[in-house]
Amino acid sequence: MSKNIVILFVMSFLFFVFACSTVEEVRDVGSSDIHIKDAHSSGDSLYDISDISDDSLSDISDTGCMSGSKRCDFQKVQNCMNGVWVDGEDCSQTGKVCVNGSCVYNTKCKSDSCSGHGICSDSSGKVVCTCDTGYTGTYCESCASGYHRENTLCVKDNPCNGVTCSNHGVCKLDSLGNPKCECDSGYHSDGLNCISDNNPCDGVGCSAHGKCVVQRDGAVCICDEGYSPGDASGLTCVPTSQVCVGGAIDYDVDNDGSNDSWFEPNERECLMYELVNRTRASHNDEGTPECHKPLLWSVEWSAHGRNHSYKMRDRGGLFHEDYPWGQNCAYGCEPACEMDMYMNGANEGHCEMLSHHCNIMRCGFSHIGIGYVDTWNTQNFY
Secondary structure (H helix, E strand, C coil), rough: HHHHHHHHHHHHHHHHHHHHEEEEEECCCCCCCEEEEEECCCCCEEEEHHCCCCCHHCCCCCCCCCCCCCCHHHHHCCHHCCCCCEECHHHHHHHEEEEEEEEEEECCCCCCCCCCCEEEECCCCEEEECCCEEEEECCCCCCCEEEECCEEEEEECCCCCCHHHHHHHHEECCCCEEEEEEEECCCEECCCEEEEEEEEEECCCCHEEEEEEEEECCEEEECCCCCCEECCCCCCCEEEEHHHEEEEEEECCCCCCCEEECCCCCHHHHHHHHHHHHHHCCCCCCCCCCCCCCCCCHHHHHHHHHHHHHHHHCCCCCCCCCCCCCCEEEECCCHHHHHHHHHHHHCCCCCCCCCCCHHCCCCCCCCCEEEECCCCCEEEEE
């Protein structure tokens, strides 16, 4: 066998061994040293990421790893800093680099690590960006909520964008940067709406999802099914899911003895919220001073309300406990049925003190929290 043939055989064998190797373990052993253990060898290969330039990175990188495996094809080696997918992970989008077909953390900050819009830290053993105001993302590469991109910068949105003032005024910013309406002659502001002094519903479209009516406390929208008031003015209607929302808490929601960190409203709670505000907007005073502007959703008191509903169910009876200024509680039927009983049932006269009816229509309340467990339900008012 000739010398050239022997050399060719050895090179082919080595190519097969390396090409079929599988990365078995990646261990971060220092601020910049990365050990990669190959399944077909007894030792580790040590790489110092800080010593690898973008141009030379391809010398030890495999960007040809096939989907679902780490089998290497060295004929497809590229610069993995341009974006490499390894087993479903894009190395360049997770703060890592590709080494021998595996995504590993790049532990050193560079001048552009945070896209020029944040402070980079590598003290934790990987690159972490603290973004400037207006920026977000792993590398501060995106605009935060309330900001939009103009050329290469994230610029704060104009709060007046989209505010029409009912086409009877001009939106301007107050001293705190909040939008307000300066209304035409013959109109007055109500939230971000300009309302006619003579016909309060003039120009109120209820976001095309409701009907404007004039009550003793002004114009208010009776929102369609599936919609609720978008703000305290009661002149807009948005999907109920946009205002009946969850939030962070520190409270025992399900009465199991341990505090929960998040409250998420259920379907019955959101439906009852929708019905409360539709009832407030549409109910006739019948000579009794009642108010019709919406009650806003309270995450905190909804969490308390569900806890109270659990307690009533477990005890098998109604009682009042743990409420801000007013509380309704009942059991036995679905939200629509319950609302009818609250407003029209026995002993529910118009605004008798502490009646269910009175709490729903009371002028002094601006918020409500609702908890539903089975058919046991609680409404907390303040």
